[in-house]
Amino acid sequence: MGTAGQEKTPVVEIRDLTVTFPERNAESSTSQPAIRGLNMDLYPHRTTALFGPSGSGKSATARTMLGLLPPEARIQGSVRLDGLSLTELGERQWRRVRGSRIAAVFQEPHASLNPVASVGSQLNQVVALHTPAERPFRHRSMQLLEWVGLEPAQRFYRSYPHQLSGGQAQRALVAMALACEPELLIADEVTSALDAVTAAGIMRLLKQQQARAGFAMLLISHDVEMVREFADTVLPLENGIPGVETTPASLPREPAAAGPSATSSVPLLRLKGMSVRHRSASGTPVTAVRDVSLDLAQGETLALVGESGCGKSSLARAILGLVPFHSGELLLEGRTLPSGQAGGAERRALQMVFQDPYTTLNPRMTVRATLSEALACAPGSAEDVTALLAQVHLGAALLDRYPHQLSGGERQRVAIARALAVQPRILLLDEPMSALDSLTRRRLLQLLRELQQQQGLTYLMISHDLAAVRSAAHRTAVMRSGVLVETGLTEDLFLRPKHAYTRKLMGVESER
Secondary structure: OOOOOOOOOOOEEEEEEEEEOOOOOOOOOOOOEEEEEEEEEEOOOOEEEEEOOOOOOHHHHHHHHHOOOOOOOEEEEEEEEOOEEHHHOOHHHHHHHEOOOEEEEOOOHHHHOOOOOOHHHHHHHHHHHHOOOOOOHHHHHHHHHHHOOOOOHHHHHHOOHHHOOHHHHHHHHHHHHHOOOOOEEEEEOOOOOOOHHHHHHHHHHHHHHHHHHOOEEEEEEOOHHHHHHHOOEEEEEEOOEEOOOEOHHHOOOOOOOOOOOOOOOOEEEEEEEEEEEEEOOOOOEEEEEEEEEEEEEOOOEEEEEOOOOOOHHHHHHHHHOOOOOOEEEEEEOOEEEOOOOOOHHHHHHEEEEOOOHHHHOOOOOOHHHHHHHHHOOOOOOOOOHHHHHHHOOOOHHHOOOOHHHOOHHHHHHHHHHHHHOOOOOEEEEEOOOOOOOHHHHHHHHHHHHHHHHHHOOEEEEEOOOHHHHHHHOOEEEEEEOOEEEEEEEHHHHHHOOOOHHHHHHHHHHHHO
Protein backbone atom coordinates (compact mmCIF):
# COMPACT_ATOMS: atom_id res chain seq x y z
CA MET A 1 0.00 0.00 0.00
CA GLY A 2 1.11 3.60 -0.59
CA THR A 3 1.58 6.35 1.94
CA ALA A 4 -1.21 8.50 3.28
CA GLY A 5 0.08 11.44 1.24
CA GLN A 6 -0.16 9.45 -1.97
CA GLU A 7 -3.79 8.56 -1.24
CA LYS A 8 -5.13 12.06 -0.45
CA THR A 9 -5.67 13.10 -4.08
CA PRO A 10 -8.00 10.84 -6.09
CA VAL A 11 -7.06 9.70 -9.57
CA VAL A 12 -10.73 9.61 -10.56
CA GLU A 13 -13.60 11.68 -9.15
CA ILE A 14 -17.19 10.75 -10.02
CA ARG A 15 -19.98 13.14 -9.00
CA ASP A 16 -23.74 12.63 -9.35
CA LEU A 17 -23.31 10.25 -12.31
CA THR A 18 -26.59 9.17 -13.91
CA VAL A 19 -26.66 7.08 -17.10
CA THR A 20 -29.84 6.31 -19.02
CA PHE A 21 -30.30 4.11 -22.08
CA PRO A 22 -33.35 5.32 -24.09
CA GLU A 23 -35.81 2.56 -25.01
CA ARG A 24 -33.72 0.07 -23.05
CA ASN A 25 -36.86 -1.78 -22.01
CA ALA A 26 -38.38 -3.31 -25.14
CA GLU A 27 -41.82 -3.57 -23.46
CA SER A 28 -42.05 0.00 -22.26
CA SER A 29 -41.47 3.50 -23.62
CA THR A 30 -40.16 4.56 -20.19
CA SER A 31 -36.43 4.20 -19.58
CA GLN A 32 -35.01 3.59 -16.13
CA PRO A 33 -31.48 4.86 -15.43
CA ALA A 34 -28.80 2.17 -15.39
CA ILE A 35 -26.86 4.30 -12.86
CA ARG A 36 -28.44 6.89 -10.56
CA GLY A 37 -26.52 9.57 -8.70
CA LEU A 38 -23.20 7.72 -8.29
CA ASN A 39 -20.44 9.40 -6.27
CA MET A 40 -17.05 7.70 -6.02
CA ASP A 41 -13.37 8.58 -5.59
CA LEU A 42 -10.59 6.23 -6.71
CA TYR A 43 -7.15 6.69 -5.12
CA PRO A 44 -3.61 5.61 -6.06
CA HIS A 45 -2.46 2.36 -4.44
CA ARG A 46 -6.03 1.51 -3.41
CA THR A 47 -8.67 -0.92 -4.68
CA THR A 48 -12.34 0.04 -4.62
CA ALA A 49 -14.87 -2.70 -5.34
CA LEU A 50 -18.22 -2.11 -7.03
CA PHE A 51 -20.30 -4.97 -5.67
CA GLY A 52 -23.78 -6.06 -6.69
CA PRO A 53 -25.87 -8.54 -8.70
CA SER A 54 -26.08 -8.74 -12.50
CA GLY A 55 -27.83 -5.70 -13.95
CA SER A 56 -26.98 -3.49 -10.97
CA GLY A 57 -24.99 -0.98 -13.06
CA LYS A 58 -21.44 -2.16 -12.34
CA SER A 59 -20.35 -2.69 -15.94
CA ALA A 60 -22.27 0.39 -17.11
CA THR A 61 -20.14 2.40 -14.67
CA ALA A 62 -16.95 0.87 -16.10
CA ARG A 63 -17.97 1.55 -19.69
CA THR A 64 -18.79 5.16 -18.82
CA MET A 65 -15.27 5.57 -17.44
CA LEU A 66 -13.85 4.06 -20.65
CA GLY A 67 -16.00 6.00 -23.11
CA LEU A 68 -17.57 2.79 -24.39
CA LEU A 69 -21.26 3.59 -23.94
CA PRO A 70 -23.47 3.53 -27.05
CA PRO A 71 -24.12 6.94 -28.68
CA GLU A 72 -27.75 7.00 -27.54
CA ALA A 73 -26.82 6.79 -23.84
CA ARG A 74 -27.58 9.96 -21.83
CA ILE A 75 -24.94 10.92 -19.28
CA GLN A 76 -25.46 13.41 -16.47
CA GLY A 77 -22.92 14.35 -13.81
CA SER A 78 -19.15 14.29 -14.12
CA VAL A 79 -16.26 11.82 -14.33
CA ARG A 80 -12.79 13.37 -14.00
CA LEU A 81 -9.36 11.78 -14.41
CA ASP A 82 -6.79 14.04 -12.72
CA GLY A 83 -9.03 16.98 -13.59
CA LEU A 84 -9.71 15.87 -17.18
CA SER A 85 -13.46 15.65 -17.87
CA LEU A 86 -13.97 12.22 -19.41
CA THR A 87 -17.62 12.79 -20.28
CA GLU A 88 -16.65 15.62 -22.66
CA LEU A 89 -14.00 13.76 -24.66
CA GLY A 90 -14.37 13.00 -28.36
CA GLU A 91 -13.29 9.66 -29.80
CA ARG A 92 -9.90 11.01 -30.95
CA GLN A 93 -9.18 12.23 -27.41
CA TRP A 94 -10.40 8.94 -25.94
CA ARG A 95 -7.81 7.06 -28.00
CA ARG A 96 -5.07 8.89 -26.11
CA VAL A 97 -6.65 8.02 -22.75
CA ARG A 98 -8.14 4.55 -23.19
CA GLY A 99 -5.52 1.85 -22.85
CA SER A 100 -2.73 4.18 -21.75
CA ARG A 101 -4.09 6.15 -18.77
CA ILE A 102 -7.12 3.92 -18.11
CA ALA A 103 -6.87 0.19 -18.85
CA ALA A 104 -9.46 -2.53 -18.43
CA VAL A 105 -9.77 -6.29 -18.26
CA PHE A 106 -13.26 -7.61 -18.99
CA GLN A 107 -14.96 -10.83 -17.94
CA GLU A 108 -15.14 -12.55 -21.34
CA PRO A 109 -11.48 -12.96 -22.36
CA HIS A 110 -11.96 -14.81 -25.63
CA ALA A 111 -14.43 -12.15 -26.79
CA SER A 112 -11.80 -9.44 -26.12
CA LEU A 113 -8.92 -11.08 -27.98
CA ASN A 114 -8.48 -11.01 -31.77
CA PRO A 115 -8.97 -14.66 -32.81
CA VAL A 116 -6.75 -14.38 -35.91
CA ALA A 117 -3.74 -12.69 -34.27
CA SER A 118 -1.18 -14.31 -31.98
CA VAL A 119 -0.92 -13.21 -28.36
CA GLY A 120 2.53 -11.78 -29.04
CA SER A 121 1.39 -9.66 -31.99
CA GLN A 122 -1.52 -8.28 -29.95
CA LEU A 123 0.80 -7.40 -27.07
CA ASN A 124 3.26 -5.78 -29.48
CA GLN A 125 0.44 -3.71 -30.92
CA VAL A 126 -0.59 -2.41 -27.49
CA VAL A 127 2.99 -1.55 -26.53
CA ALA A 128 3.69 0.14 -29.89
CA LEU A 129 0.44 2.13 -29.84
CA HIS A 130 0.77 3.61 -26.38
CA THR A 131 4.50 3.54 -25.65
CA PRO A 132 6.27 4.03 -29.02
CA ALA A 133 9.57 4.76 -27.27
CA GLU A 134 9.53 1.28 -25.70
CA ARG A 135 11.78 -0.87 -27.89
CA PRO A 136 12.16 -3.64 -28.69
CA PHE A 137 8.45 -4.44 -28.48
CA ARG A 138 9.04 -8.19 -28.37
CA HIS A 139 11.26 -7.92 -25.29
CA ARG A 140 8.60 -5.91 -23.44
CA SER A 141 5.84 -8.33 -24.49
CA MET A 142 7.83 -11.35 -23.31
CA GLN A 143 8.41 -9.62 -19.97
CA LEU A 144 4.67 -8.97 -19.59
CA LEU A 145 3.86 -12.62 -20.29
CA GLU A 146 6.28 -13.67 -17.57
CA TRP A 147 4.70 -11.17 -15.14
CA VAL A 148 1.29 -12.79 -15.51
CA GLY A 149 2.61 -16.34 -15.28
CA LEU A 150 2.27 -17.35 -18.94
CA GLU A 151 5.46 -19.36 -19.10
CA PRO A 152 7.35 -20.38 -21.06
CA ALA A 153 6.74 -16.93 -22.53
CA GLN A 154 8.07 -17.99 -25.93
CA ARG A 155 5.28 -20.55 -26.27
CA PHE A 156 2.47 -18.18 -25.32
CA TYR A 157 3.92 -15.36 -27.42
CA ARG A 158 3.29 -17.53 -30.51
CA SER A 159 -0.06 -18.94 -29.34
CA TYR A 160 -3.45 -17.91 -30.72
CA PRO A 161 -6.48 -17.24 -28.47
CA HIS A 162 -8.20 -20.53 -29.37
CA GLN A 163 -5.14 -22.38 -28.05
CA LEU A 164 -5.53 -20.82 -24.58
CA SER A 165 -7.73 -21.93 -21.70
CA GLY A 166 -10.09 -19.35 -20.22
CA GLY A 167 -7.63 -18.62 -17.45
CA GLN A 168 -4.70 -18.28 -19.83
CA ALA A 169 -6.69 -15.92 -22.06
CA GLN A 170 -7.54 -13.77 -19.05
CA ARG A 171 -3.87 -13.63 -18.06
CA ALA A 172 -3.03 -12.43 -21.57
CA LEU A 173 -5.56 -9.62 -21.19
CA VAL A 174 -4.07 -8.67 -17.83
CA ALA A 175 -0.66 -8.45 -19.53
CA MET A 176 -2.10 -6.08 -22.16
CA ALA A 177 -3.71 -3.94 -19.47
CA LEU A 178 -0.43 -3.64 -17.56
CA ALA A 179 1.59 -2.88 -20.69
CA CYS A 180 1.30 0.91 -20.44
CA GLU A 181 1.33 1.18 -16.64
CA PRO A 182 -2.04 2.97 -16.41
CA GLU A 183 -3.19 5.35 -13.70
CA LEU A 184 -6.42 3.37 -13.33
CA LEU A 185 -7.02 -0.32 -13.92
CA ILE A 186 -10.62 -1.49 -14.21
CA ALA A 187 -10.91 -5.22 -13.41
CA ASP A 188 -14.42 -6.18 -14.57
CA GLU A 189 -15.07 -9.70 -13.20
CA VAL A 190 -11.42 -10.38 -13.99
CA THR A 191 -11.36 -13.77 -12.20
CA SER A 192 -14.79 -15.06 -13.18
CA ALA A 193 -13.32 -17.62 -15.61
CA LEU A 194 -10.57 -18.83 -13.26
CA ASP A 195 -10.31 -21.64 -10.73
CA ALA A 196 -9.70 -20.77 -7.08
CA VAL A 197 -5.93 -21.24 -7.21
CA THR A 198 -5.46 -19.22 -10.42
CA ALA A 199 -7.94 -16.52 -9.38
CA ALA A 200 -6.15 -15.87 -6.12
CA GLY A 201 -2.83 -15.83 -8.00
CA ILE A 202 -4.10 -13.29 -10.55
CA MET A 203 -5.43 -11.00 -7.81
CA ARG A 204 -2.17 -11.24 -5.88
CA LEU A 205 -0.35 -10.37 -9.09
CA LEU A 206 -2.55 -7.30 -9.64
CA LYS A 207 -2.03 -6.18 -6.04
CA GLN A 208 1.75 -6.63 -6.40
CA GLN A 209 1.78 -4.56 -9.59
CA GLN A 210 -0.44 -1.97 -7.92
CA ALA A 211 2.04 -1.68 -5.05
CA ARG A 212 4.87 -1.28 -7.56
CA ALA A 213 3.25 1.13 -10.04
CA GLY A 214 0.75 2.86 -7.74
CA PHE A 215 -2.32 2.72 -10.00
CA ALA A 216 -5.86 2.91 -8.63
CA MET A 217 -7.93 -0.21 -9.20
CA LEU A 218 -11.68 -0.51 -9.63
CA LEU A 219 -12.63 -4.13 -8.94
CA ILE A 220 -16.05 -5.03 -10.35
CA SER A 221 -17.18 -8.33 -8.88
CA HIS A 222 -20.05 -10.40 -7.54
CA ASP A 223 -17.62 -12.71 -5.70
CA VAL A 224 -18.06 -11.92 -2.00
CA GLU A 225 -14.91 -13.69 -0.88
CA MET A 226 -12.78 -12.08 -3.60
CA VAL A 227 -13.98 -8.63 -2.57
CA ARG A 228 -13.48 -9.38 1.13
CA GLU A 229 -9.85 -10.37 0.58
CA PHE A 230 -8.59 -7.94 -2.06
CA ALA A 231 -10.59 -4.69 -1.86
CA ASP A 232 -9.79 -1.74 0.41
CA THR A 233 -13.28 -0.23 0.22
CA VAL A 234 -16.62 -1.43 -1.18
CA LEU A 235 -19.43 0.50 -2.83
CA PRO A 236 -22.62 -1.61 -3.11
CA LEU A 237 -24.85 -1.16 -6.18
CA GLU A 238 -28.39 -2.43 -6.71
CA ASN A 239 -30.66 -1.45 -9.59
CA GLY A 240 -28.22 1.33 -10.42
CA ILE A 241 -28.56 2.93 -6.99
CA PRO A 242 -25.35 3.21 -4.94
CA GLY A 243 -25.35 2.27 -1.28
CA VAL A 244 -23.08 3.55 1.46
CA GLU A 245 -19.35 2.96 0.98
CA THR A 246 -18.18 0.36 3.47
CA THR A 247 -15.33 -1.97 4.39
CA PRO A 248 -14.97 -5.44 2.83
CA ALA A 249 -15.22 -7.11 6.25
CA SER A 250 -18.82 -5.90 6.54
CA LEU A 251 -19.98 -8.03 3.61
CA PRO A 252 -21.87 -11.16 4.71
CA ARG A 253 -20.49 -14.56 3.74
CA GLU A 254 -22.65 -16.75 1.50
CA PRO A 255 -24.42 -19.55 3.37
CA ALA A 256 -23.38 -23.08 2.49
CA ALA A 257 -26.03 -25.01 0.59
CA ALA A 258 -27.00 -28.60 1.31
CA GLY A 259 -25.56 -31.20 -1.03
CA PRO A 260 -27.63 -33.40 -3.34
CA SER A 261 -29.10 -36.74 -2.44
CA ALA A 262 -27.61 -40.05 -3.59
CA THR A 263 -28.39 -41.54 -7.02
CA SER A 264 -28.26 -44.86 -8.80
CA SER A 265 -24.81 -46.35 -9.37
CA VAL A 266 -25.66 -47.80 -12.80
CA PRO A 267 -23.03 -46.52 -15.28
CA LEU A 268 -24.45 -44.43 -18.10
CA LEU A 269 -21.19 -43.08 -19.51
CA ARG A 270 -17.81 -44.74 -19.12
CA LEU A 271 -14.36 -43.40 -19.98
CA LYS A 272 -11.61 -46.00 -20.15
CA GLY A 273 -8.00 -44.81 -20.41
CA MET A 274 -8.82 -41.74 -22.54
CA SER A 275 -5.96 -39.51 -23.70
CA VAL A 276 -6.27 -36.30 -25.73
CA ARG A 277 -3.43 -34.77 -27.70
CA HIS A 278 -3.09 -31.57 -29.70
CA ARG A 279 -0.30 -29.56 -31.24
CA SER A 280 1.12 -26.39 -29.71
CA ALA A 281 1.70 -23.20 -31.69
CA SER A 282 5.19 -24.47 -32.49
CA GLY A 283 3.79 -27.77 -33.80
CA THR A 284 5.01 -29.80 -30.84
CA PRO A 285 2.59 -32.58 -29.70
CA VAL A 286 1.05 -31.82 -26.30
CA THR A 287 -0.85 -34.33 -24.19
CA ALA A 288 -3.75 -32.39 -22.65
CA VAL A 289 -5.43 -35.44 -21.05
CA ARG A 290 -3.59 -38.60 -20.03
CA ASP A 291 -5.16 -42.02 -19.38
CA VAL A 292 -8.40 -40.81 -17.73
CA SER A 293 -10.95 -43.40 -16.57
CA LEU A 294 -14.33 -42.32 -15.13
CA ASP A 295 -17.83 -43.73 -14.69
CA LEU A 296 -20.88 -41.47 -14.76
CA ALA A 297 -24.10 -42.90 -13.32
CA GLN A 298 -27.63 -42.20 -14.53
CA GLY A 299 -29.02 -39.10 -12.80
CA GLU A 300 -25.66 -38.25 -11.20
CA THR A 301 -23.76 -34.96 -11.09
CA LEU A 302 -20.02 -35.52 -11.34
CA ALA A 303 -17.84 -32.42 -10.89
CA LEU A 304 -14.46 -32.08 -12.56
CA VAL A 305 -12.21 -29.55 -10.82
CA GLY A 306 -8.64 -28.34 -11.18
CA GLU A 307 -6.60 -25.32 -12.20
CA SER A 308 -7.13 -23.55 -15.53
CA GLY A 309 -5.34 -25.39 -18.31
CA CYS A 310 -5.30 -28.75 -16.51
CA GLY A 311 -7.29 -30.49 -19.29
CA LYS A 312 -10.88 -30.31 -17.99
CA SER A 313 -12.36 -28.64 -21.07
CA SER A 314 -10.22 -30.75 -23.43
CA LEU A 315 -11.69 -33.89 -21.85
CA ALA A 316 -15.24 -32.55 -22.14
CA ARG A 317 -14.75 -31.65 -25.80
CA ALA A 318 -13.35 -35.12 -26.51
CA ILE A 319 -16.39 -36.72 -24.85
CA LEU A 320 -18.67 -34.57 -26.97
CA GLY A 321 -16.76 -35.40 -30.16
CA LEU A 322 -15.56 -31.83 -30.77
CA VAL A 323 -11.96 -33.04 -30.70
CA PRO A 324 -10.73 -36.61 -31.28
CA PHE A 325 -9.26 -38.55 -28.39
CA HIS A 326 -5.92 -40.14 -29.13
CA SER A 327 -6.40 -43.39 -27.24
CA GLY A 328 -8.82 -45.09 -24.88
CA GLU A 329 -12.51 -45.89 -25.08
CA LEU A 330 -15.78 -43.97 -24.61
CA LEU A 331 -18.94 -45.99 -23.94
CA LEU A 332 -22.56 -44.86 -23.68
CA GLU A 333 -24.66 -47.57 -21.97
CA GLY A 334 -22.02 -50.09 -22.96
CA ARG A 335 -21.95 -49.07 -26.64
CA THR A 336 -18.64 -47.72 -27.89
CA LEU A 337 -18.71 -44.19 -29.29
CA PRO A 338 -16.03 -43.49 -31.91
CA SER A 339 -13.45 -40.76 -31.50
CA GLY A 340 -14.32 -37.43 -33.10
CA GLN A 341 -17.66 -36.36 -34.54
CA ALA A 342 -18.77 -39.77 -35.82
CA GLY A 343 -21.61 -41.44 -33.98
CA GLY A 344 -24.76 -39.91 -35.47
CA ALA A 345 -27.88 -39.95 -33.33
CA GLU A 346 -26.07 -41.30 -30.28
CA ARG A 347 -24.06 -38.08 -30.12
CA ARG A 348 -27.29 -36.13 -29.53
CA ALA A 349 -27.51 -37.83 -26.15
CA LEU A 350 -24.59 -35.64 -25.05
CA GLN A 351 -24.90 -31.85 -25.17
CA MET A 352 -22.69 -29.07 -23.86
CA VAL A 353 -23.39 -25.77 -22.11
CA PHE A 354 -20.34 -23.51 -22.34
CA GLN A 355 -19.13 -20.95 -19.83
CA ASP A 356 -19.67 -17.90 -22.02
CA PRO A 357 -23.16 -17.83 -23.55
CA TYR A 358 -22.55 -14.41 -25.11
CA THR A 359 -19.96 -15.90 -27.48
CA THR A 360 -21.80 -19.19 -28.12
CA LEU A 361 -25.14 -17.62 -29.01
CA ASN A 362 -25.29 -16.12 -32.51
CA PRO A 363 -25.54 -12.33 -31.98
CA ARG A 364 -27.56 -11.97 -35.20
CA MET A 365 -30.21 -14.50 -34.23
CA THR A 366 -33.15 -13.91 -31.91
CA VAL A 367 -33.96 -16.37 -29.14
CA ARG A 368 -36.79 -17.70 -31.30
CA ALA A 369 -34.45 -18.36 -34.24
CA THR A 370 -31.80 -19.96 -32.01
CA LEU A 371 -34.24 -22.40 -30.43
CA SER A 372 -36.03 -23.13 -33.72
CA GLU A 373 -32.71 -24.08 -35.29
CA ALA A 374 -31.99 -26.44 -32.38
CA LEU A 375 -35.42 -28.04 -32.58
CA ALA A 376 -34.88 -28.72 -36.29
CA CYS A 377 -32.07 -31.06 -35.21
CA ALA A 378 -34.48 -33.12 -33.09
CA PRO A 379 -36.58 -35.29 -35.42
CA GLY A 380 -39.99 -36.09 -33.98
CA SER A 381 -39.80 -33.57 -31.15
CA ALA A 382 -43.18 -32.24 -30.07
CA GLU A 383 -41.65 -29.27 -28.25
CA ASP A 384 -41.97 -25.68 -29.46
CA VAL A 385 -39.83 -22.66 -28.63
CA THR A 386 -42.26 -21.39 -26.00
CA ALA A 387 -42.27 -24.74 -24.21
CA LEU A 388 -38.48 -24.87 -24.30
CA LEU A 389 -38.23 -21.43 -22.68
CA ALA A 390 -40.77 -22.47 -20.06
CA GLN A 391 -38.53 -25.40 -19.09
CA VAL A 392 -35.82 -22.92 -18.06
CA HIS A 393 -38.31 -20.53 -16.42
CA LEU A 394 -38.24 -17.84 -19.11
CA GLY A 395 -41.30 -16.23 -20.70
CA ALA A 396 -42.29 -15.88 -24.34
CA ALA A 397 -41.62 -12.13 -24.14
CA LEU A 398 -37.92 -12.91 -24.68
CA LEU A 399 -38.42 -14.81 -27.94
CA ASP A 400 -37.78 -11.84 -30.23
CA ARG A 401 -34.80 -10.46 -28.33
CA TYR A 402 -31.16 -10.77 -29.33
CA PRO A 403 -28.40 -12.00 -26.99
CA HIS A 404 -27.18 -8.47 -26.20
CA GLN A 405 -30.67 -7.63 -24.94
CA LEU A 406 -30.55 -10.39 -22.30
CA SER A 407 -28.90 -10.49 -18.90
CA GLY A 408 -26.09 -12.97 -18.25
CA GLY A 409 -28.46 -15.30 -16.41
CA GLU A 410 -31.06 -15.13 -19.20
CA ARG A 411 -28.43 -15.88 -21.86
CA GLN A 412 -27.25 -18.94 -19.94
CA ARG A 413 -30.83 -20.20 -19.55
CA VAL A 414 -31.35 -19.81 -23.31
CA ALA A 415 -28.15 -21.81 -23.86
CA ILE A 416 -29.50 -24.55 -21.58
CA ALA A 417 -32.84 -24.52 -23.43
CA ARG A 418 -30.99 -24.92 -26.73
CA ALA A 419 -29.12 -27.93 -25.33
CA LEU A 420 -32.40 -29.46 -24.12
CA ALA A 421 -34.01 -29.14 -27.57
CA VAL A 422 -32.57 -32.49 -28.75
CA GLN A 423 -33.66 -34.26 -25.54
CA PRO A 424 -30.18 -35.21 -24.32
CA ARG A 425 -29.42 -37.65 -21.52
CA ILE A 426 -26.13 -36.04 -20.45
CA LEU A 427 -25.26 -32.35 -20.18
CA LEU A 428 -21.62 -31.33 -20.04
CA LEU A 429 -21.58 -28.07 -18.10
CA ASP A 430 -18.34 -26.17 -18.75
CA GLU A 431 -18.14 -23.40 -16.10
CA PRO A 432 -21.82 -22.49 -16.71
CA MET A 433 -22.00 -20.06 -13.76
CA SER A 434 -18.56 -18.45 -13.82
CA ALA A 435 -19.77 -15.04 -15.03
CA LEU A 436 -22.89 -14.83 -12.86
CA ASP A 437 -23.48 -13.09 -9.55
CA SER A 438 -24.18 -15.15 -6.44
CA LEU A 439 -27.98 -14.81 -6.54
CA THR A 440 -28.21 -15.70 -10.24
CA ARG A 441 -25.77 -18.57 -9.64
CA ARG A 442 -27.97 -20.05 -6.89
CA ARG A 443 -31.07 -19.75 -9.06
CA LEU A 444 -29.34 -21.46 -11.98
CA LEU A 445 -28.16 -24.29 -9.72
CA GLN A 446 -31.73 -24.73 -8.52
CA LEU A 447 -32.94 -24.85 -12.14
CA LEU A 448 -30.37 -27.54 -12.98
CA ARG A 449 -31.51 -29.61 -9.97
CA GLU A 450 -35.14 -29.33 -11.08
CA LEU A 451 -34.31 -30.37 -14.64
CA GLN A 452 -32.30 -33.31 -13.32
CA GLN A 453 -35.20 -34.49 -11.16
CA GLN A 454 -37.85 -33.94 -13.84
CA GLN A 455 -35.98 -35.33 -16.85
CA GLY A 456 -33.47 -37.70 -15.25
CA LEU A 457 -30.55 -35.74 -16.67
CA THR A 458 -26.95 -36.62 -15.89
CA TYR A 459 -24.36 -33.83 -15.50
CA LEU A 460 -20.61 -33.64 -15.91
CA MET A 461 -19.93 -30.25 -14.35
CA ILE A 462 -16.60 -28.53 -14.95
CA SER A 463 -16.14 -25.79 -12.39
CA HIS A 464 -13.65 -23.79 -10.37
CA ASP A 465 -16.44 -22.63 -8.04
CA LEU A 466 -15.91 -25.05 -5.16
CA ALA A 467 -18.95 -23.75 -3.27
CA ALA A 468 -21.17 -24.67 -6.25
CA VAL A 469 -19.43 -28.04 -6.57
CA ARG A 470 -20.02 -28.84 -2.92
CA SER A 471 -23.66 -27.85 -3.24
CA ALA A 472 -24.47 -29.60 -6.51
CA ALA A 473 -22.15 -32.56 -7.14
CA HIS A 474 -22.61 -36.11 -5.88
CA ARG A 475 -19.02 -37.02 -6.70
CA THR A 476 -15.96 -34.94 -7.59
CA ALA A 477 -12.89 -35.77 -9.68
CA VAL A 478 -9.75 -33.68 -9.24
CA MET A 479 -7.54 -33.10 -12.28
CA ARG A 480 -3.98 -31.80 -12.49
CA SER A 481 -1.84 -31.47 -15.61
CA GLY A 482 -4.16 -33.76 -17.58
CA VAL A 483 -4.18 -36.54 -14.96
CA LEU A 484 -6.89 -37.50 -12.47
CA VAL A 485 -5.30 -37.39 -9.02
CA GLU A 486 -8.33 -38.17 -6.84
CA THR A 487 -12.01 -39.11 -7.20
CA GLY A 488 -14.62 -39.62 -4.53
CA LEU A 489 -17.84 -38.50 -2.87
CA THR A 490 -17.87 -34.72 -2.86
CA GLU A 491 -18.25 -34.26 0.88
CA ASP A 492 -15.46 -36.75 1.55
CA LEU A 493 -13.10 -34.81 -0.70
CA PHE A 494 -13.90 -31.54 1.03
CA LEU A 495 -13.58 -32.94 4.54
CA ARG A 496 -10.89 -35.61 4.06
CA PRO A 497 -8.87 -34.94 0.88
CA LYS A 498 -6.11 -37.51 0.42
CA HIS A 499 -3.92 -36.09 -2.33
CA ALA A 500 -1.65 -33.11 -1.59
CA TYR A 501 -2.95 -31.21 -4.62
CA THR A 502 -6.57 -31.72 -3.52
CA ARG A 503 -5.69 -30.36 -0.08
CA LYS A 504 -4.11 -27.33 -1.74
CA LEU A 505 -7.15 -26.75 -3.93
CA MET A 506 -9.63 -27.05 -1.06
CA GLY A 507 -7.38 -25.00 1.24
CA VAL A 508 -7.38 -22.02 -1.10
CA GLU A 509 -11.16 -22.06 -1.16
CA SER A 510 -11.43 -22.16 2.63
CA GLU A 511 -8.89 -19.37 3.16
CA ARG A 512 -10.35 -16.90 0.70
